[in-house]
Amino acid sequence: MDEKRYLTFALGKGRLAKKTLETFEKIGVTCEEMKDKDTRKLIFVNEEQRLKFFLAKGPDVPTYVEYGAADIGIVGKDTILEEARNIYEVLDLGFGKCRMCICGPAKAKDLLLHHELIRVATKYPRIAKDYFYNKKYQTVEIIKLNGSIELAPIVGLSEVICDIVETGSTLRENGLEVLEEVCPLSARMVVNQVSMKMENERITKLITDLKQVLAAQK
Ligand code: PRP
Numbered sequence: 439m440d441e442k443r444y445l446t447f448a449l450g451k452g453r454l455a456k457k458t459l460e461t462f463e464k465i466g467v468t469c470e471e472m473k474d475k476d477t478r479k480l481i482f483v484n485e486e487q488r489l490k491f492f493l494a495k496g497p498d499v500p501t502y503v504e505y506g507a508a509d510i511g512i513v514g515k516d517t518i519l520e521e522a523r524n525i526y527e528v529l530d531l532g533f534g535k536c537r538m539c540i541c542g543p544a545k546a547k548d549l550l551l552h553h554e555l556i557r558v559a560t561k562y563p564r565i566a567k568d569y570f571y572n573k574k575y576q577t578v579e580i581i582k583l584n585g586s587i588e589l590a591p592i593v594g595l596s597e598v599i600c601d602i603v604e605t606g607s608t609l610r611e612n613g614l615e616v617l618e619e620v621c622p623l624s625a626r627m628v629v630n631q632v633s634m635k636m637e638n639e640r641i642t643k644l645i646t647d648l649k650q651v652l653a654a655q656k
Contacts, residue, residue: 445489448494454513454625457531458625469483499517515623518626528629529627529649531652533624549598560582563580563582588601602623
């Protein structure tokens, strides 16, 4: 009899990966190998269940999934929106909850109300562009940064930022605040479009089992 092919998961490194494995354990999907903190291995295999897991940089997860190098990915909604890859988003995992917001000093609120031409610093140029151009019809200049976005309005690089807010402490400690909310975010499961057809039974079962676990948590 043919051995089942491996289902491959790409997980965004860090907090999301840890939460993902905890959630997967609840439906009996495990990977003991991955729990070894000292390992430098990149790919982890569960032979018995015919599963493989690898850790990637969050923004690369949709790329692995679109090309089929991973059948399934777990990644934040922010990354899904920003990367805009051809993949199916199949499930909201409910953890990693935060918000994409337009933030700045309180005095910048007026600039948003009066559709002024302002500069917006962000790690998420596509999301920022979509929000200002397609939802607010405000022409802005988007400045792409790679991190510590909160610095931008403080040092005068931009009037506002478009960034993730979780607890709000980074904003508070830097004299900034949420001015407008763009959208809520959380961890999502994404699936390669061909895998969804070829491995439909296994992937559908995975989604159904996860939905049950998530519903029981509510
Ligand atoms: C994210 C985000 C904010 C911060 C929000 O940054 O860009 O800076 O977390 O969290 P809070 O509301 O709980 O303070 P991250 O730590 O990912 O680092 P970055 O500066 O490299 O983007």
